[in-house]
Amino acid sequence: MSFRLSLMIGLTGLMVAAACGGGQQAPVTPQPNLDSIRRADSIAQAERDRRAAEERARQEREAQQARERLESQRRSDSLAAAEAAMARLRESMTTRIHFDFDQSSIRAGDAAMLDAKIAILRANPSLRIAVVGHADERGSDEYNLALGNRRALAARAYMVQRGIAADRISTSSRGEEQPLVMGSNEDAWAQNRRAEFTITAGGERLAAPGM
Secondary structure, three states: OOHHHHHHHHHHHHHHHHHHHHOOOOOOOOOOOHHHHHHHHHHHHHHHHHHHHHHHHHHHHHHHHHHHHHHHHHHHHHHHHHHHHHHHHHHHHHOOEEOOOOOOOOOHHHHHHHHHHHHHHHHOOOOEEEEEEEOOOOOOHHHHHHHHHHHHHHHHHHHHOOOOOHHHEEEEEEEOOOOOOOOOOHHHHHHHOEEEEEEEEOOOOOOOOOO
């Protein structure tokens, strides 16, 4: 092979090599896919919506629980108030009255207590009571038994004269047999000269006067 032919072959090879090397392309950077972006945004939004719905549901549950607690407290307070009012009415009905020595007349201060009982009896037509008269230890058993009876009848007569049916009030006497306070002195005697009141029927639910 002549020198000239060799040179031509060599040049041709260089040209081919240069052409091949020059044809390489730079790495292509992947372009964002619009559909993928939209799907990702949709998933993220759905997650935000789910969390927001859970938060709203949680807040609503807590608000409902708070309302239920408040209503329960209101019912409890109302029941407690009603029971307290009932206890006051029963206490008023069972408050004792007292008498002077060897007397069965109603004293002025005790008349106010009987007036309170009368108001409750008027407000509760089914209410029935019993009045038991007592005496202190002075005097015979027979005399004190009769004195206790007169005291019970005096309390009953006071209420009957003011419109309470007589058959709603029963009476009895214990005389000196059941002293409230033990002792042989004026303080003990004053407390033992009394009439006691008990509810015998219709006292389960009492209406306050004026209702």
